[in-house]
Amino acid sequence: MSNEEQEINLKQDWYLENLVxxxxxxxxxxxxxxxxxxxxxxxxxxxxxxxxxxxxxxxALGNELGKSLSGAADKYVDEFRQDKNKDLDEIQVGYIHLNDAKYYTPNGNFPQDSMLWRGKIEEVDGFTIGSLSERTNRG
Structure with missing residues (x-):
């Protein structure tokens, strides 16, 4: 990404885009x-x-609606699998996807179970490599 492109797109962290x-x-x-x-x-x-x-x-919902929604999601699987061999300059990334995600707020974390999560990269204020669940208490 050129310096000019980085200046234009200050909404998204270019390094986080590269990680995605x-x-x-x-x-x-x-x-x-x-x-x-x-x-x-x-x-x-x-x-x-x-x-x-x-x-x-x-x-897993086991009904017609679930099957229909599953089929719609499968279309994106095929589309995105084709993108994985393209160069960075050919693909725009706007979303970040997490599995086993948990929320942590000043009042505590919720929900208790981990979940699938998708969010806009431009909404991320900061990040660190490593998940909180990977950390252990040293004492």
Whole structure:
């Protein structure tokens, strides 16, 4: 990305965009995001993997609506799998996808179970590599 492109797109962190691009190529890493005072922590996953898991969750509903939603998600799986071999300059990334995500707020975390999460990269205020669930108490 040129300096001119970086100046134009200050809404999104260019380094976070690069991490998402790497994830979309198939690399999964722990990440913790700060978004307007809320912390979201989980595993950064490829966009196609997000839609694979979403499809599985919809299909598990066991009804016609679930099957229909699963089929719609499957279309994105195929589309995004084709993108993973493209160069960074050919793909615009606008969303970040996490699995096993948890929210942490000043009042505590919620929900207790981890979940699938998708958010806009431009809404992320800051991030660190590693998820909070990976950390252990040293004492």
């Amino acid at each position: 691009y790497v994830a979309n190529a198939g690399v999964e890493i722990g990440i913790t995001l700060s978004i307007k005072g809320t912390i979201v922590s989980g595993t950064l996953i490829p966009n196609y993997r997000y839609f694979e898991i979403l499809s599985e969750q919809f299909n």
